[in-house]
Amino acid sequence: MFAGLGVLGAVPAAAQPARPEAMCSLSGELDELSGLAADGENWYAINDGGTSLRIFVLGPDCAVRRTIENPTDPYDVEDLALAADGTLWLGDTGDNRKRRETVALHAVAPDGTAELYRLRYPDGAHDAEALLLDRSGTPYLVTKNVLGASDVYRPAEPLASPGPTPLEKVGSLQFMPTDTPGGPVGRAGSVLVTGGASTADGSVFALRTYTDAYLYPAPDGDLVAALRRLPGRVPLPDEVQGEAIAFAPDGSLISASEGVGTPVRVVRDAAALVSPIPSGGAATTAAPEAAAEPGDASGSGNADSQGVPTLPGIAIAVTVAAVIVFGISRLRRR
Template sequence: MNPRHRRALIPGLLVILLVIVLIAALAREAGAADDETEADVEPVSTITDARVPESSALVVSKRDPELAYTVNDSGNEPTVFTVEISTGDVVGATRLRGAELVDAEALTIDQDGTLWVADIGDNDAIRSTVSLYAMEEPVLGEKSVRPLRYQVRYSDGSADAEALLAAPSGRGMFIVSKGLLGGQVYRLPQTLSRTSVNVAEPLADAAAPALVTDGDFLPDGERVALRTYLGVHLLDAETWQETWSASLPETSQSESLAAEPDGTSVLVGSEGLPSPIQRVTLPEDQRAAMLAPASGIIDLD
């Protein structure tokens, strides 16, 4: 075969290989889901606002638990939208001045009440650095803010990720990658620098499921909830080992998850319009204590 033709075939073969791997990963997760109980799910509301066509993240406000924040992923304006949970109505839109988002995929709120927008999507795993943007919770209304930007790189190379987690104890943040065969949990530095690139280190013993699309700590910090395309998974926040999982009803694209303040349930959302918000009630033995304070026992080593 002509070498030039052989080179032309390589990208196509790589695409086919990636498709095969993705199908295999989804089949494995579907098979695992068949062995699980279905999650206890109830509809809450639906986002129909045309400004939110690709809701890729969800986090409940700490200032007003009746509200949540969401953001569109790649190809959209750098705007955080405030949503009334009970109705799905957009009641606020905050534009991030100076932010050039490549692929915003996650939101989290830390112990100090700072809202973090995670521009960490990297489908082709080609980004040398990703960015986190920090701002005060905007709550209601139309406004514009200039967030603080923090650059991050992974110590082991590029990774596609859609989950940023802030420990309620205030002892750091974590990124969970969206691996086809399983995710990697990365620990961010305890104090982030704005003048140099922050290095995210993998946690060697952490085991995350495949194709994680969002996540959150439960309020007491004892459990981490992760969303995948087909289900929801709970992990022990000290050992990072799975303690429970369940399948979820099919949606157009399973993208978001947010823990509710009492720790007994999580909200899950989907891309596309209309975009349903649903409540998943957690089993009794996996729930955070009602309105539990952070225990601060998370082992970061």
């Protein structure tokens, strides 16, 4: 188990990430963008929710080249990941009201055929918007929680279709509030996990909030070990509702927000900001101040034990009502 954004040693100075560069603007069809993936030729994008599985295949100019569709009616799709074999995995894991008995993954082939894998948490319902695939293709879900830890789960057994396959909790993360502007709920949005991504070789993993991305080095492809390390923070300022993130094959970080005509932005060579790991030490990163203090591995206890200082914790609590109102206002079938 791991907890907090583990600070394992001193972090030397490192180059700061470049500001995101706007590449193009999304069409009106992608007004609720929630997930992104990329290969050497295309970007793949999904909207939040929906009544069928629909993946938009975009060019680098944001133009929609085609769509991949399957009539399966999901509950609340929130993220997208691209496997090494070209399968697109949709994280049907949204649950704002925390009432789902199971969540799901949809494995969609390029021809639109899809396989359903239901999943069950070991400890009740959770809202999750981030999906990660490790080098072996194992999926991980990261929950979204304004006051508590963001818990990390993976299948406890080989995936079965339709399932459900039980999940196991493998750890917790806690993010400190930042001053990066953006998001729909003020500073509280800087601790809410809204998306995930991995490089094509599985050597760097990223989790994003509404305002920032956190990059974790995984030279051996071990995602759980990577999440124990001090991440590099890449600010993604001024995204109205930033939920989508992906890595391009060259290691650039791609991000975008919900909203009509929002830009797709790129941080060049972002993966290179997370340096190799010194023997027995922590990773060196571009923004060490983003790390929280380690908390207890169970994710229980008060806010201080989880790495959230008391005053920021109170500030976050004040915004909970706004978060709840915002979430409910966006519900369709949840």
